[in-house]
Amino acid sequence: MSKHEKFIEIIENGAELLQGELNKDSKFYCISHLDADGVTGAATLTKVIRSHNGQINYRFTHSLRNDLIDSITENQKLFDFLIFCDCGSTSLDYILSKFQNKCILVIDHHKTAQVIPSNEKVAHINPWLVGIDGTQSISAGGLAYLVANRVEKHIEMSPLAVVAAIAEWQDSKGELIGYNDEICQEAEAQKYIKQEEDIRLLGRQTYSMLNLLFISFPVLPSLTADLNACKNFLSSLNINEKQRWIDLEEDKKNQFWEALKSRMKGKLPENIISSLYGTVYTLLKEKEGTMKRDAREFGFLINACGRRGQAKIGLEVCLKSDYETYKRAVDLFEDDTNKLFVGIKDVTDSVNEKENVTYSISDKIEPNLIGTVCSMVLSSRVSDPNKILICLAQTEDKVKFSARCHSPLVKEGINLGDALKKAANIVGGYGGGHTNSGGGYIKMAKFEDFIEELDNIIGLQLKKD
Structure with missing residues (x-):
């Protein structure tokens, strides 16, 4: 089968699992990333579930950590079907170990080394599973739309899939491509969207x-x-x-x-x-x-x-x-x-340079804003475009970080998500993301060690000594 055929197959597997539970009058629980991609996906799935008179509750999170998954296990009697939207791929093994008797639908576009599960009660929807780039071709909101639309047609939700793609900067090359473009064309044909x-x-x-x-x-x-x-x-x-x-x-x-x-x-x-x-x-x-x-x-x-x-x-x-x-x-x-x-303003006033990394740490930035601040500073070209940019928000003894880089660096070999994961793990923290963006947490005491490790890892990815 081609990549496209394999992709459609996993979409249909997810739709079949969802449809089966809708017919059983199941109760749904959705854990979603709190950004526009996750929220639009959750909204699209909600539309389908409610149209079948289904019940759905939510938990929105910035990152899916094991302790959050553990907390959900305490309420297993309250739901039959567990949905992860814009998260879950990198935690799938842990999720399966905790919810062995539940139906699980994971909709995510973050890069993963996972395989398609053989469990008939589990559907894992991720373009990377079949070799399709989830950074540009499709968002989690778009994946949710494709799954929902195979349960029943809801073309009126197609604009949300476009919003999700734009919010993920999947039009960074000037326009939407891949499955995002197909969804947009469908929406435009039905007079829901106008490209201009x-x-x-x-x-x-x-x-x-x-x-x-x-x-x-x-x-x-x-x-x-x-x-x-x-x-x-x-x-x-x-x-x-x-x-x-x-x-x-x-x-x-x-x-x-x-x-x-x-x-x-x-x-x-x-x-x-x-x-x-x-x-x-x-x-x-x-x-x-x-x-x-x-x-x-x-x-x-x-x-x-x-x-x-x-x-x-x-x-x-x-x-x-x-x-x-x-x-x-x-x-x-x-x-x-x-x-x-x-x-x-605080970031641009306090930029520091390493060989491969530009960084700024501040105790004035709210942690939940650090990703957007990093994106905006990168777009302003205040930092060196030939280096990755990482912004860090300090709160007491913890630091939340977010990193971005321009697309030419990805072509040169940078995988920012992998680099952040490795560097954070070395210092006892947590990190991950896409090839051109990512984030995580570390302890403040490990801040300098983390930056040093990250600089070294990025250098290796670029094949620098």
């Missing part, structure tokens, strides 16, 4: 023009976080700073884009500048001028809910259309954004 060429700054639906620049993502050197510079830039173009991007006439949009390109020349690499304008994904069933209308904004909205400890609100935003739920999520997003920029 537009500005790719966060906030094109909702931000004022001033905020589009002042709290911009990606970071724009000489504009981001500089209020006077942003005001002067807009004034020079005769653009009202209170207007939104969607309110501008086409000629003003073109004028803005040309001026922004000129402003960024020499401050950002040409490929980064060109990526600021390109394919965007508009959710046509959502109200214009809301964060749910744009796939990237929607992903940021859900992520903010998770980081504020309110992932359930993010899930409700995916399933409901009422203003009250949406407003609660927006309030969390605004609070989250303010804290993000405190973290970004």
